[in-house]
Amino acid sequence: MPRFAANLSMLYNEHAFLDRFAAAAADGFHAVEYLFPYAFEADVLAARLREHGLEQVLFNAPPGDWDSGERGLACLPGREAEFRAGIAQALHYADVLRCPRIHVMAGLAPAGTDRAALQATYEANLAWAAEQARAAGRELLIEPINPRDVPGYFLNRQDEAHRIVQAIGAPNLKVQMDLYHCQIVEGDVAMKLRRYLPTGRVGHIQIAGVPMRNEPDIGELNHDYLFAVIDELSANGGWSGWIGCEYRPARGTAPGATSAGLGWMRR
Numbered sequence: 001m002p003r004f005a006a007n008l009s010m011l012y013n014e015h016a017f018l019d020r021f022a023a024a025a026a027d028g029f030h031a032v033e034y035l036f037p038y039a040f041e042a043d044v045l046a047a048r049l050r051e052h053g054l055e056q057v058l059f060n061a062p063p064g065d066w067d068s069g070e071r072g073l074a075c076l077p078g079r080e081a082e083f084r085a086g087i088a089q090a091l092h093y094a095d096v097l098r099c100p101r102i103h104v105m106a107g108l109a110p111a112g113t114d115r116a117a118l119q120a121t122y123e124a125n126l127a128w129a130a131e132q133a134r135a136a137g138r139e140l141l142i143e144p145i146n147p148r149d150v151p152g153y154f155l156n157r158q159d160e161a162h163r164i165v166q167a168i169g170a171p172n173l174k175v176q177m178d179l180y181h182c183q184i185v186e187g188d189v190a191m192k193l194r195r196y197l198p199t200g201r202v203g204h205i206q207i208a209g210v211p212m213r214n215e216p217d218i219g220e221l222n223h224d225y226l227f228a229v230i231d232e233l234s235a236n237g238g239w240s241g242w243i244g245c246e247y248r249p250a251r252g253t254a255p256g257a258t259s260a261g262l263g264w265m266r267r
Contacts, residue, residue, distance in 0.1 A: 013252075107154055198237075
């Protein structure tokens with residue numbers, strides 16, 4: 001059976017953020033992830049993890065001005081200094097939280113900008129950041145994101161992400177394989193699991209129902225089947241990581257909304 005991590009940015013929104021750790025643990029989760037930790041001191045978050053016996057398995061590096069619509073800095077020429085400062089901040093949090101992996105968002109491709117220039121900036125920034133992360137004992141992840149949810153996002157496809165990882169050649173630079181985004185952009189999800197998990201280049205998986213990003217038992221993807229594929233690959237040494245539950249509960253933020261929708265996981 002895959003190991004599931006609660007995404008506290010999307011789940012348990014009926015609770016204040018710091019109370020979501022307790023709620024996740026009460027529902028049987030042993031690990032958590034979320035978008036960004038930076039609104040809280042790292043020690044405060046670490047204390048919540050210890051108190052509830054949880055492992056932090058993933059968070060994102062600073063994305064630029066999120067509230068103004070920025071979705072990462074890695075591909076943006078002229079923002080290298082800000083990108084590097086963000087990586088340093090993320091590595092500090094990863095050390096305090098004992099988090100093994102950090103997702104680095106690519107960013108939105110500016111209109112009229114030459115894609116080759118963005119690609120060169122992206123790969124140079126990732127190579128530099130991967131070396132910093134390697135020295136700190138962390139993995140760095142990149143994630144293809146669908147252009148319907150995030151129009152203009154620089155990285156959309158699994159094959160492109162794997163090409164970049166292979167081109168840079170850093171052993172700790174890996175792909176964050178979100179099956180929700182993969183289905184929307186490409187489909188053929190089971191075969192992509194079979195293709196990419198055995199390569200060792202996938203550092204993390206995330207799930208959500210398609211198309212509405214609700215519980216994984218709602219929508220067009222058969223996650224029970226996909227979990228069986230992952231189990232099969234795991235038995236053959238192809239996967240040993242966590243699966244992040246990055247979805248919006250269909251019941252919204254009503255009391256108990258997240259817990260009421262966890263029948264898929266209890267199965």
